Amino acid sequence: MNQPSEKGQRLAALFLLGALLFNFPLLQLFARDGTVLGVPLLYCYVFCAWAALIGLMAWVVEHRSRD
Amino acid sequence: MLTGGIIVVASFAYVALLFAIAAYGDKRADAGRSLIANPYIYALSLAVYCTSWTFYGSVGRAATGGIGFLAIYIGPTLMAALWWFVLMKMIRVSKANRITSIADFVASRYGKSQLLGGLVTIIAVVGIIPYIALQLKAISTSFSIILHYPGVAMPEKTGAQLFVGDNTFYIAMMLAAFTILFGTRYLDATERHEGLVAAIAFESVVKLVAFIAVGVFVTYSMYDGFADIFQRASANPQLKLLMTLGGDFGSYTSWASLTMLSMFAILFLPRQFQVAVVENVDERHLNKAIWLFPLYLLAINIFVLPIALGGLMHFPMGGVDADTFVLTLPISQQQAWIAMLAFVGGLSAATGMVIVETIALSTMVCNDLVMPLLLRTPGLRLAERHDLSRLLLGIRRGAIVGILTLGYVYFFLAGEAYALVSIGLISFSAVAQFAPVIIGGLFWKGGTRLGAISGLGAGFCVWLYTLLLPSFAKSGWMPVMFLSQGAWGIDLLKPQQLFGLQGLDEISHCLFWSMLVNIGLYITISLLRRPDAAEHTQATLFVDATAPARVSGSRFWRGTASLDSLLALLGRFLGPERAREAFITYARRRGAETLAALPPDADTVHHAESLLSGAIGSASARVMIASVVEEEPLGIGEVMHIIDEASQVLAHSRQLERQSRELEAATNELRSANLRLTELDQLKDDFISTVTHELRTPLTSIRAFSEILRDNPALDLPQRENFLGIIIRESERLTRLINQVLDLAKLESGGGEWQTIPFDLRDVIDESLHATSQLFKDNGVSVETTLPPTAPELLADRDRVMQVMLNLLSNAAKFCTPQQGRVHVTLHQEVTALRVDVADNGIGIHIEDQAVIFDKFRQAGDTLTEKPKGSGLGLAISRQIVEHLGGKLWVTSVAGAGATFSFTLPLPQQR
Numbered sequence: 001m002n003q004p005s006e007k008g009q010r011l012a013a014l015f016l017l018g019a020l021l022f023n024f025p026l027l028q029l030f031a032r033d034g035t036v037l038g039v040p041l042l043y044c045y046v047f048c049a050w051a052a053l054i055g056l057m058a059w060v061v062e063h064r065s066r067d
Numbered sequence: 068m069l070t071g072g073i074i075v076v077a078s079f080a081y082v083a084l085l086f087a088i089a090a091y092g093d094k095r096a097d098a099g100r101s102l103i104a105n106p107y108i109y110a111l112s113l114a115v116y117c118t119s120w121t122f123y124g125s126v127g128r129a130a131t132g133g134i135g136f137l138a139i140y141i142g143p144t145l146m147a148a149l150w151w152f153v154l155m156k157m158i159r160v161s162k163a164n165r166i167t168s169i170a171d172f173v174a175s176r177y178g179k180s181q182l183l184g185g186l187v188t189i190i191a192v193v194g195i196i197p198y199i200a201l202q203l204k205a206i207s208t209s210f211s212i213i214l215h216y217p218g219v220a221m222p223e224k225t226g227a228q229l230f231v232g233d234n235t236f237y238i239a240m241m242l243a244a245f246t247i248l249f250g251t252r253y254l255d256a257t258e259r260h261e262g263l264v265a266a267i268a269f270e271s272v273v274k275l276v277a278f279i280a281v282g283v284f285v286t287y288s289m290y291d292g293f294a295d296i297f298q299r300a301s302a303n304p305q306l307k308l309l310m311t312l313g314g315d316f317g318s319y320t321s322w323a324s325l326t327m328l329s330m331f332a333i334l335f336l337p338r339q340f341q342v343a344v345v346e347n348v349d350e351r352h353l354n355k356a357i358w359l360f361p362l363y364l365l366a367i368n369i370f371v372l373p374i375a376l377g378g379l380m381h382f383p384m385g386g387v388d389a390d391t392f393v394l395t396l397p398i399s400q401q402q403a404w405i406a407m408l409a410f411v412g413g414l415s416a417a418t419g420m421v422i423v424e425t426i427a428l429s430t431m432v433c434n435d436l437v438m439p440l441l442l443r444t445p446g447l448r449l450a451e452r453h454d455l456s457r458l459l460l461g462i463r464r465g466a467i468v469g470i471l472t473l474g475y476v477y478f479f480l481a482g483e484a485y486a487l488v489s490i491g492l493i494s495f496s497a498v499a500q501f502a503p504v505i506i507g508g509l510f511w512k513g514g515t516r517l518g519a520i521s522g523l524g525a526g527f528c529v530w531l532y533t534l535l536l537p538s539f540a541k542s543g544w545m546p547v548m549f550l551s552q553g554a555w556g557i558d559l560l561k562p563q564q565l566f567g568l569q570g571l572d573e574i575s576h577c578l579f580w581s582m583l584v585n586i587g588l589y590i591t592i593s594l595l596r597r598p599d600a601a602e603h604t605q606a607t608l609f610v611d612a613t614a615p616a617r618v619s620g621s622r623f624w625r626g627t628a629s630l631d632s633l634l635a636l637l638g639r640f641l642g643p644e645r646a647r648e649a650f651i652t653y654a655r656r657r658g659a660e661t662l663a664a665l666p667p668d669a670d671t672v673h674h675a676e677s678l679l680s681g682a683i684g685s686a687s688a689r690v691m692i693a694s695v696v697e698e699e700p701l702g703i704g705e706v707m708h709i710i711d712e713a714s715q716v717l718a719h720s721r722q723l724e725r726q727s728r729e730l731e732a733a734t735n736e737l738r739s740a741n742l743r744l745t746e747l748d749q750l751k752d753d754f755i756s757t758v759t760h761e762l763r764t765p766l767t768s769i770r771a772f773s774e775i776l777r778d779n780p781a782l783d784l785p786q787r788e789n790f791l792g793i794i795i796r797e798s799e800r801l802t803r804l805i806n807q808v809l810d811l812a813k814l815e816s817g818g819g820e821w822q823t824i825p826f827d828l829r830d831v832i833d834e835s836l837h838a839t840s841q842l843f844k845d846n847g848v849s850v851e852t853t854l855p856p857t858a859p860e861l862l863a864d865r866d867r868v869m870q871v872m873l874n875l876l877s878n879a880a881k882f883c884t885p886q887q888g889r890v891h892v893t894l895h896q897e898v899t900a901l902r903v904d905v906a907d908n909g910i911g912i913h914i915e916d917q918a919v920i921f922d923k924f925r926q927a928g929d930t931l932t933e934k935p936k937g938s939g940l941g942l943a944i945s946r947q948i949v950e951h952l953g954g955k956l957w958v959t960s961v962a963g964a965g966a967t968f969s970f971t972l973p974l975p976q977q978r
Binding site: 007008011012014015018019022023024027028031032035037038039040042043046047050051053054055057058061062 | 134137138141144145147148149151152292293294295297298301310311319322323326354355357358361362365369372
């Protein structure tokens with residue numbers, strides 16, 4: 001089999017990261033009382049992790065690698 | 068201020084604006100300056116994923132299930148990361164095979180099966196029609212709510228005004244007109260609709276702007292920012308629950324199954340396939356879409372929970388459906404413009420979905436359901452009709468009107484029923500049934516038609532039984548007994564607790580059972596039978612679509628065809644003019660001057676078939692092409708052979724590459740070996756000339772003195788003895804030289820006898836000093852020794868070591884200045900070896916000579932001008948011996964200050 005490109009491998013890794021971030025048990029870690037700047041912890045976590053994941057995907061895709 | 072007239076005019080004006088944008092997009096496309104050929108439009112068109120179910124429904128879900136609704140948008144984000152593998156491949160395969168719908172995709176993958184295409188179409192239609200109805204309901208509900216402005220009132224139960232007098236009906240018909248106008252302008256083999264996509268992208272902008280406007284209004288005008296809303300909501304324990312994963316959709320299991328469901332939906336919903344694959348202009352647009360589309364989803368979801376909480380707190384008495392908060396909150400604050408914007412946003416979300424879904428479904432219904440049936444109906448003699456393109460367009464237009472009417476009727480009948488409210492996820496679950504056959508088909512060559520049909524069919528039946536029928540029962544269209552007691556009163560067959568499975572929500576429950584039978588049957592039945600030739604061909608074309616050396620589809624065809632019959636066939640479906648144009652373009656690309664010069668070979672037939680596939684689907688195209696050309700069917704053996712050949716070509720080219728690399732390396736090696744050989748050859752020549760030279764010197768003097776003795780018999784006795792002495796000495800020298808040459812040759816060839824015995828190196832030194840004492844005495848050189856009191860015994864050839872010692876000592880004696888010479892012999896014990904130094908205070912050796920004195924016949928200094936003091940072989944032999952014994956021989960010297968020759972001999976290994 002031909003090896004997926006560097007970009008492809010990084011995106012696959014990000015998929016795995018996302019599957020980990022948005023699932024039990026990591027979600028449960030944040031499913032409790034507490035707020036960040038007045039925003040509930042879980043709500044804040046989901047959106048921050050989401051934004052970070054999108055940022056990483058953008059970086060991987062737009063970053064000029066030896067592709 | 069917002070009268071009914073204004074609202075009606077505004078909504079129709081909005082749809083008219085869509086017409087204008089689409090018309091402009093088509094005009095630009097015809098002019099060759101595409102409006103949509105950029106990644107931003109592509110990403111925006113993907114956002115057709117967000118329907119009114121997102122626009123209004125997310126808030127409703129958040130109001131009952133807290134942040135659980137986010138899973139539906141996080142799933143697509145995760146899938147976007149995999150688009151690089153999955154969607155890219157789908158786009159390539161579809162472009163190469165002119166696939167225009169998801170039904171065609173599945174049918175084509177499994178040997179162009181008409182049955183499979185029909186099955187996918189039926190699943191899609193059954194699953195999606197209620198979803199379209201939901202959009203119409205959203206339009207209808209939002210319409211009646213905003214009509215009550217400035218009051219906040221829920222719409223009454225739909226009255227008896229079916230069709231006529233119902234604004235929703237007119238909207239539906241306008242959408243049908245729009246879809247017909249911009250979706251079926253003509254039969255295009257690529258089925259791309261630029262104007263339509265431009266309009267969809269515009270709608271995506273409108274709904275995002277509208278939703279964020281409402282969100283900002285609620286969060287910052289009605290309340291004092293995020294923190295304020297959340298803080299006030301925390302006071303209410305029930306609202307506080309919404310901020311965690313509690314409530315109806317709360318468990319982690321349903322979160323996970325929603326994520327998975329939406330991952331499949333983003334790829335396999337017919338409208339997503341339409342915009343992501345069929346309407347894709349350039350696969351590179353995928354790059355930006357991979358992060359822009361998730362960003363869109365993030366943006367449209369930020370304000371969902373604040374709006375939901377704000378609405379729940381603002382209407383604490385209930386009575387206002389949470390699904391309408393986006394509209395009712397601005398109305399309650401008398402914000403006419405924001406309410407209007409929200410209404411238009413909802414309208415854009417609904418219309419966008421309806422338009423794209425309808426066009427996708429109509430293509431499927433036409434190509435994979437109606438056409439195969441018509442072509443098979445013998446009475447119609449369809450295959451003999453002259454121009455079928457009008458008929459095809461007619462079928463598509465009919466399908467569009469039919470689908471929208473069905474959606475409208477379903478909406479009208481279902482009304483407020485449960486069957487409509489929950490349809491979003493039910494549709495997703497239906498579409499998820501495509502996942503195994505498509506993903507499996509893209510990456511696994513073993514999947515067969517029969518496996519796909521059984522998996523898909525069984526999964527669909529389970530979906531019907533566990534999700535759709537229960538939703539009917541909950542709507543009161545079926546006896547509730549069905550739900551509570553199972554079919555025929557059998558407890559184990561309770562549709563939402565199948566075989567007693569409890570503890571899962573209905574979506575997870577359906578997902579588990581349907582995927583179990585779907586994947587299970589697909590794999591099992593595929594493995595039971597080997598794929599036939601057609602299946603194998605298509606599997607290779609799909610799975611190897613991104614491989615570097617892929618097989619062209621035309622490789623799998625053999626037979627004879629005539630250009631005229633192909634052209635006639637294409638003309639019947641595409642219209643004679645368009646068919647001719649397409650063929651002329653193709654002929655030019657192949658370098659043929661005229662159409663007549665185009666050879667009717669496999670490539671041409673393949674091209675014709677793919678053109679036809681775009682118009683009527685791959686399965687029907689296959690049947691039609693087969694009807695006008697004479698084909699020789701390929702057996703499975705031949706197909707395998709072609710595939711093997713292709714992979715062998717690839718393997719061969721790799722092998723060739725490797726071989727050429729190896730060859731290059733071998734050439735380099737040979738070149739350096741050759742160089743070394745040339746050097747050795749030179750050395751050998753030098754050696755021979757030196758040897759002969761060295762031999763000639765003593766021979767010459769022996770001969771000269773022998774002649775003197777022969778010619779002068781009168782020589783006196785002392786003279787005679789003197790001469791004879793010279794002759795004897797020279798003969799001895801000659802003998803020694805010959806012995807040494809022989810000795811060296813023996814050593815170099817690795818031969819010679821070596822007698823390994825234990826001995827004390829100090830004895831050898833003493834003995835050799837004794838043997839050379841006369842020489843030192845003659846030259847007036849003094850000798851000192853520094854020997855340790857004890858030394859370990861060596862295991863080596865004693866005589867050879869003695870030979871080395873003698874050579875070094877005699878050299879030292881020879882090169883010392885007479886009368887002042889001092890030689891110092893030292894024995895050291897090192898860790899693993901013994902070292903002997905023979906130091907003299909003689910003339911020393913120039914640094915440049917130090918490297919060469921160990922070569923044969925080489926001596927320090929200029930041998931031409933100075934009389935040589937030895938054969939020039941001693942050091943060469945000594946080095947050979949020492950190295951043979953595992954030691955080293957070297958010299959350190961400063962010219963004019965003596966030289967120290969040192970050698971080491973390894974100690975025997977300690978036991």
